[in-house]
Amino acid sequence: MPDIHFRVDGAKVVPQAMAPQIAFEVNIANSQSEAIHTIVLRSQIQIEAPRRQYNREEQQRLGDLFGEPERWSRTLRGMLWTHAQAIVPAFTGSTVAELHVPCTFDFNVAATKYFYSLDQGEIPLCLMFSGSVFYENGESLSIAPISWDKEARFRLPVSTWRAMMDEYYPNSAWLCLGRDAFERLSEYKTANGIPTWEQAIEDLVDAARGAIAR
Secondary structure, eight states, X not given: OOOEEEEEEEXXXXXXXXXXXXXXXXEEEESSSOOXXXXXXXXXXXXXXXXXXXOHHHHHHTHHHHOOGGGHHHHOOOEEEEEEEEEEOOBSSEXXXXXXXXXXOBTTSHHHHHHHHOOSSEEEEEEEEEEEEEEXXXXXXXXXXXXXXXXXXXXXXXXHHHHHHHHHSTTOXXXXXXXXXXXXXXXXXXXXXXXOHHHHHHHHHHHHHHHHHO
């Protein structure tokens, strides 16, 4: 029966896709002799937040997720990023497959808040694999599950995530509002003859800062 091993060798931005994506280069090897017909590959990707250092500015921006830095010994923890899947074609011995991971710029998503808070360096990830292996067994085709303990660690450069967002959202960010909040903002924008949503938000922020200063 196949014994499949995984290693992540790199990551790159997928250009001109329907939605932002990062492609992970996954090296897949079978330590046994069977020819692999197909792998239906699934991966759960975890952010291992405690496995890196954070500067003061990053710590402040991460307060939404982990609280004050003084509490991080209790609150700094790993988190689920996303799930991804791929179909790996036939190979013997080893092959390299691309695992395309869809990304979002929605700041209601914890992973987006985490990525955006980082200035530089790397994002420690753990890719946990599962799925099914179809392999040649004599003259027949057999199927075996990927062992539950198969995983690979990878440190994704923050610059790769930022390059992806610059590719799909140049000089912009995406914010989802509740309908009630949007309607109130729309009413304010229309009543004051404000031409853009950005200017409406800037006016409200400036007014709030002025009130606090007084």
